[in-house]
Amino acid sequence: MDPQGVPYTPETAAIDVEKALKMLEGRWKLLILFQLFDGGVRRFSELERAIPAVTQKMLAQQLRQLEKDGIVLRRVYPEIPPKVEYSLTRWGQSLCPALDALLTWAGKRPDGGHQT
Amino acid sequence: MDPQGVPYTPETAAIDVEKALKMLEGRWKLLILFQLFDGGVRRFSELERAIPAVTQKMLAQQLRQLEKDGIVLRRVYPEIPPKVEYSLTRWGQSLCPALDALLTWAGKRPDGGHQT
DNA sequence: CTGAATCCGGTCTGATACTG
DNA sequence: CAGTATCAGACCGGATTCAG
Numbered sequence: 653m654d655p656q657g658v659p660y661t662p663e664t665a666a667i668d669v670e671k672a673l674k675m676l677e678g679r680w681k682l683l684i685l686f687q688l689f690d691g692g693v694r695r696f697s698e699l700e701r702a703i704p705a706v707t708q709k710m711l712a713q714q715l716r717q718l719e720k721d722g723i724v725l726r727r728v729y730p731e732i733p734p735k736v737e738y739s740l741t742r743w744g745q746s747l748c749p750a751l752d753a754l755l756t757w758a759g760k761r762p763d764g765g766h767q768t
Numbered sequence: 769m770d771p772q773g774v775p776y777t778p779e780t781a782a783i784d785v786e787k788a789l790k791m792l793e794g795r796w797k798l799l800i801l802f803q804l805f806d807g808g809v810r811r812f813s814e815l816e817r818a819i820p821a822v823t824q825k826m827l828a829q830q831l832r833q834l835e836k837d838g839i840v841l842r843r844v845y846p847e848i849p850p851k852v853e854y855s856l857t858r859w860g861q862s863l864c865p866a867l868d869a870l871l872t873w874a875g876k877r878p879d880g881g882h883q884t
Numbered sequence: 885c886t887g888a889a890t891c892c893g894g895t896c897t898g899a900t901a902c903t904g
Numbered sequence: 905c906a907g908t909a910t911c912a913g914a915c916c917g918g919a920t921t922c923a924g
Contacts, residue, residue: 672874
């Protein structure tokens with residue numbers, strides 16, 4: 653990465669960050685990632701159950717985007733009945749520290765005291 | 769919040785996570801947070817310059833949401849010309865590890881190799 | 885300088901129904 | 905089981921204009 657001709661400036665960095673963040677945008681993506689985060693391999697229906705509020709359409713759509721972005725791996729077993737498993741790609745796993753930090757933060761509640 | 773009668777189950781945790789994530793949703797919020805992240809105190813116009821693609825409307829809107837959620841602190845100086853500074857609240861600062869991890873991840877590029 | 889208000893088109897989401 | 909198709913509405917974001 654980073655071909656030697658390309659200078660690394662704050663501007664190009666900002667663009668990279670923006671593109672990377674875009675991959676995580678979407679109402680359900682982080683929730684999906686949290687399911688896969690623990691090294692988990694989950695089937696479509698397992699994800700549906702784990703995230704009750706999501707619809708089939710949105711789940712499928714966001715999974716496909718994550719797959720296209722190389723974050724999630726989709727493995728299809730040509731069986732009857734169909735079986736599809738989702739997991740993190742190697743690159744997706746590089747997200748784990750961030751996912752972990754996010755989860756930690758989300759677990760904290762604001763103390764309700766005066767903010768400074 | 770969190771009255772003592774509320775049991776802590778995976779389900780309620782999921783709800784918390786969902787609410788917390790919702791606070792970060794929005795095309796520009798993380799980008800704004802990254803500007804404030806380094807302990808920075810930034811004026812409105814500084815944020816505008818730092819995030820060229822954002823419009824005044826969206827910047828103001830997302831800042832107000834972050835303020836309402838207790839993540840960002842808005843300090844108004846009653847001067848002419850007006851001066852408004854934004855910074856992270858104490859709770860907002862608890863996001864820093866996550867922000868840092870995200871930034872680290874965003875800086876990595878996928879290696880383009882076969883994903884596993 | 886720091887915003888608020890309005891208009892408007894595009895995108896995203898959700899409900900529902902259908903398929904291999 | 906694991907999706908796709910379709911439609912309608914909510915929501916988002918941008919341009920422009922106005923205000924303290």
